[in-house]
Amino acid sequence: MDALTTIFAHRSIRSFQNKPICQEVLSQLLQAAIRTSTTGNMQVYSIIVSQDEDKKRELHKIHFGQNMILEAPLLLTFNADFHRFNTWCLQRNATPAYDNFLSFFTAAIDALIAAQNVTIAAESLGLGVCYLGTTTYQALKLIDFFKLPSAVVPVTTLVIGYPAENPPLVDRLPAEAVVHFEEYQEFTADKIDQLYAEKEALPSTKELLLINQLENLAHIFTQKRYPKSMNVDFSNLFLEAIRQQGFMNQ
Amino acid sequence: MDALTTIFAHRSIRSFQNKPICQEVLSQLLQAAIRTSTTGNMQVYSIIVSQDEDKKRELHKIHFGQNMILEAPLLLTFNADFHRFNTWCLQRNATPAYDNFLSFFTAAIDALIAAQNVTIAAESLGLGVCYLGTTTYQALKLIDFFKLPSAVVPVTTLVIGYPAENPPLVDRLPAEAVVHFEEYQEFTADKIDQLYAEKEALPSTKELLLINQLENLAHIFTQKRYPKSMNVDFSNLFLEAIRQQGFMNQ
Known part of the structure; x- marks a missing residue:
């Protein structure tokens, strides 16, 4: 399918047919990852392929029981990964100095764009x-589960399968909410109201407010979806994962 | 063009024709960003569009004088950005708690996949x-240059234009270097030799070693391209940018 058509038709899929992904298709997906830009052609990322049903049941638990994980035939976990690169350097009598935050982030960019x-x-x-x-919330558990060595930190996971649903495109804010020309344009109060008007008026928003008995959509985010205690706890755990894997030594 | 054909034909382009990008094409590029998956549909990223010639000359200096920046008609800088979201929350009497590292990384994921x-x-x-x-090396300077408010950190930049070169596909390691099935497979010394054999034998590698008078390719990376002092300095600066923008309060 045409690239722009594919991009403009994107919706996240959370319900999947009971249909496996054949070897040839999996191979194309992995090759697509491998052809992505990568910093200095170092390829400092890795991908864990999960297809085994027992392993997927364990991953389902680690990822807070999201049912789509059991339905989908394939999970791909993307890691920031300097491990192979460091191993190669040491084997060539070169001293790798990639045990720092910049190297972690560089490797995370490689993993995410792949x-x-x-x-x-x-x-x-x-x-x-x-x-x-x-994936970032549960990085420490995934490190154990996948037996990830030092210099490897999971940063995201894709759940992949043949769709069993056909949802509409999701709403987005007007382009001016994310695009700035030449320099950052600060938002006036009126501009914020204008940018969020359509989203706040959606029937799905009104339904959410009724169910949660909250006065507006911002409270859904700050109190229900991404509340402070959760953010703080998972921040500390994710930083611990980065430190434990040796990316905060400098 | 077909999505897979586009993906498999990717090469980084560093030399550009003196040909502007029309408004309609720019608009399609920005819409492609906007349709990308985004955490909780929060759209916690932003894009700075740089087309002004004077501004590009300044950016050329900030990005260490890479000539492609002067040649290309368009630069897009992608930011992890909770600023607009936080502003909206406060305006709706909700208390945002996104001044932590997890929120920075969540926003960085949004920005990078876009x-x-x-x-x-x-x-x-x-x-x-x-x-x-x-971009990550010079985050503090870009924050000043683009007047980025709190909760905004630049994470990557795309240089975009019509190609004035047609380079071949770049070499990649065999797939087993980055793909692991079910759990991480540790690399034996033989495996490392095997994975890197083709890359180490490339004429371009031999030329690099001659020019730099170094014994192997790993030394090119550790001594020339990404040496320790550079990694440590830029790590500290990037962490300072994240802290300064208010993402390390918890």
């Missing part, structure tokens, strides 16, 4: 995809 | 693209 290439490749082949935000 | 969608969209429209790794 994940988006896989997303586009999958969707162009008729597959559906959903990102799991829980 | 950048890759723009890359694919641009390439499918006949444009060439190169990522700038210097």
